[in-house]
Amino acid sequence: MDNDRNIYQILETNTPEAAFREVQMILKMIFPAFDVALIRAAFETSIRLFKGSYPGYQACNTQYHDLSHTLGVFLAMTRLVHGATLDDKSFSERAIALSLVSALFHDAGYIQDIHDREGTGAKHTRTHVLRSMDFLARHGPDHGLSDEEVEAGRVMISYTDPSVDISTISHPSLKVECLGKMLAVADFFAQMADRMYLEKLLYLYHEFEEGEVPGYENELDLLHKTIDFYRFTEARISTLLYTTDHLLCLHFEAKWHICENLYKVATEKQEAYLHKILKSSDPLKRLKRGGIVKKIRRKNNHRKPGFPGNPA
Numbered sequence: 001m002d003n004d005r006n007i008y009q010i011l012e013t014n015t016p017e018a019a020f021r022e023v024q025m026i027l028k029m030i031f032p033a034f035d036v037a038l039i040r041a042a043f044e045t046s047i048r049l050f051k052g053s054y055p056g057y058q059a060c061n062t063q064y065h066d067l068s069h070t071l072g073v074f075l076a077m078t079r080l081v082h083g084a085t086l087d088d089k090s091f092s093e094r095a096i097a098l099s100l101v102s103a104l105f106h107d108a109g110y111i112q113d114i115h116d117r118e119g120t121g122a123k124h125t126r127t128h129v130l131r132s133m134d135f136l137a138r139h140g141p142d143h144g145l146s147d148e149e150v151e152a153g154r155v156m157i158s159y160t161d162p163s164v165d166i167s168t169i170s171h172p173s174l175k176v177e178c179l180g181k182m183l184a185v186a187d188f189f190a191q192m193a194d195r196m197y198l199e200k201l202l203y204l205y206h207e208f209e210e211g212e213v214p215g216y217e218n219e220l221d222l223l224h225k226t227i228d229f230y231r232f233t234e235a236r237i238s239t240l241l242y243t244t245d246h247l248l249c250l251h252f253e254a255k256w257h258i259c260e261n262l263y264k265v266a267t268e269k270q271e272a273y274l275h276k277i278l279k280s281s282d283p284l285k286r287l288k289r290g291g292i293v294k295k296i297r298r299k300n301n302h303r304k305p306g307f308p309g310n311p312a
Contacts, residue, residue, distance in 0.1 A: 007262055007265060007266050007269075008195045008266070010252075010256055010258075010262060011193055011262055011263065011266060012072070012194075012195060013071070013075065016043075016047055016067070016071055019071040019074060019075055020040070020043055022075060022078075023039070023074060023075060023078045023100070024036055026078045026079065026082050026251075026255065027039075027078065027082075027096070029082060029254065029255070030081070030082055030085050030096065031093050034093055034096075035093065035097075036097075038097045038098075038101065038143060038144060039097050039100050039101065039104075041143050041144075042100070042101040042104045042105065042143055043074075043104060045104075045139070045143070046067075046070060046104040046105065046108075047067070049108060049111055050066065050067035050070065050111070051067070056113055056114055057111050057112070057113055057114060058111065058112045058113070058114055058116070060110065060111055060121065061112070061120040061121055062110045062120060062121045062122050062203075062207055063200070063203040063206075063207075064200050064201075064203040064204040064207050065107050065110045065121075065122075065128075065207065068194075069107065069190060069191065069194075070103075070104060070106070070107055072190030072191075072194065073103050073106060073107075073183070073186050073187050073190040074100060074103045074104055075190070076185075076186035076187075076189050076190045076263065077099060077100060077103040077182060077183055077186040078100060079186075079248060079251045079252075079255075080182045080185060080186055080241075080244075080247055080248065080251070081096055081099060081100075081179070081182065082250075082251045082254070082255075083246075083247030083248050083249070083250040083251035084178075084182070084247050086247075086250040086251065086254060087243070087246065087247055087250055089178070091175060091179070094149075095175055095176075095179065098145070098149050098152060098153055098156075098179075099153075099156060099179040099182070099183060101136075101140070101143065101145070101153060102136065102153040102156040102157050102179075102183060103183055103186065105132055105135055105136050105139075105153075105157070106129075106132055106157050106160050106183065106187065107128065107132060108131070108132045108135035108136070109121075109124055109127065109128030109129060109130065109131025109132035109133075109134075109135065110122070110124055110125075110128050110131075111135075112124075119210055120207075120210060122206065122207035122208075122209075122210040122211050123210050123211055123212075124211065125207055125208065125210070125211025125212075125213055126211055126212070126213065129157060129158060129160060129161040132157050132160075133154040133157050133158060136150060136153050136154055136157065137150055137154060140153060148172070151172065152171075152172055152173075152176045155169065155170070155171050155172065155176055155177075155180055156176065156179055156180040156183050157180075157183070158180065159180035159181055159183055159184040159240070160183055160184050160187045162184075162232075162236060166181070166184075166239065166240065178241075181240040181241045182241060184236075184240050185237050185240050185241050185244055188233050188236070188237060189263035189264075189267070192230075192233065192263075192266075192267045192270065193262075193263040193264075193266035193267050193270070195266075195289065196289045196290050196292070197270050198223070198226075198270055198273065198274055198277075198287055199287045199288075199289045199290050199292040199293065200290075200292065201219070201222055201223060201226060202219045202222075202284075202287075202292055202293065202296045203292065203296075204222065205218070205219045205222045206296075206299075208222070219284070219296065220283065220284065223274065223278065223283060224278060226274060227271075227274065227275070227278075230267075230271050244261070245261045245264060248261040248262070248263060248264070249261055273286075
């Protein structure tokens with residue numbers, strides 16, 4: 001599929017409600033009478049949480065790990081599960097619902113509570129997965145989840161930590177393991193197939209800086225090192241779910257009559273463009289979407305003179 005606009009019209013949605021409608025439509029392709037009540041409740045909680053109207057929490061203030069990303073993971077996870085069912089994998093309606101609740105809460109750990117007024121949620125970068133698991137443990141029962149379901153959801157979320165050796169993760173069943181691995185893959189694809197992924201990496205650098213994640217000198221250095229991250233994610237996805245391309249091809253063929261993994265197509269386009277701009281004298285000048293570079297440059301004018309493109 002060669003048309004960028006068509007790819008993103010399929011992969012992305014413009015509003016939270018549009019994302020939910022697309023998820024619901026796909027779920028009806030799996031089970032025509034799928035009861036979405038649990039998923040709807042978790043979806044509404046996630047919206048309130050990120051917007052700052054969920055009791056006890058502030059609004060999301062991380063610009064990379066934001067509501068848009070969570071909804072992207074929610075949608076990518078649904079597509080993977082649909083592809084798996086087309087590949088004769090069997091999941092109960094309840095297990096699918098739990099996996100989507102886990103997707104909606106997988107980055108809740110970035111949200112600060114109302115008493116935490118220091119910095120932003122980015123300071124929790126290293127611990128956000130555990131914090132997300134704890135959020136599910138605290139609030140899962142309010143959504144009707146049993147203790148066993150809460151524990152299964154926590155395990156699924158644990159797979160989204162890219163630093164964890166997945167062979168060390170204990171899981172209550174093979175289906176929970178499979179859904180956890182799908183969630184991790186959905187997390188990667190929702191980020192890297194995002195139309196503004198390269199621009200948003202500038203936000204990610206600042207999250208890493210506040211979260212004391214070492215290894216990056218500045219925004220441009222992170223862009224250069226993203227080339228290696230592409231190789232890492234290829235290997236990680238292959239380890240997590242070697243049938244990823246097949247499952248997503250099954251989904252996109254059934255839903256859109258396109259036998260391709262459109263997430264991979266979009267990711268490869270982003271990588272090709274990154275290689276191209278890194279050869280230029282001012283790579284950041286080539287990142288024009290969302291006005292993000294201008295926002296970051298204004299921010300850095302108040303912080304440090306060495307930002308690429310600013311006078312030293």
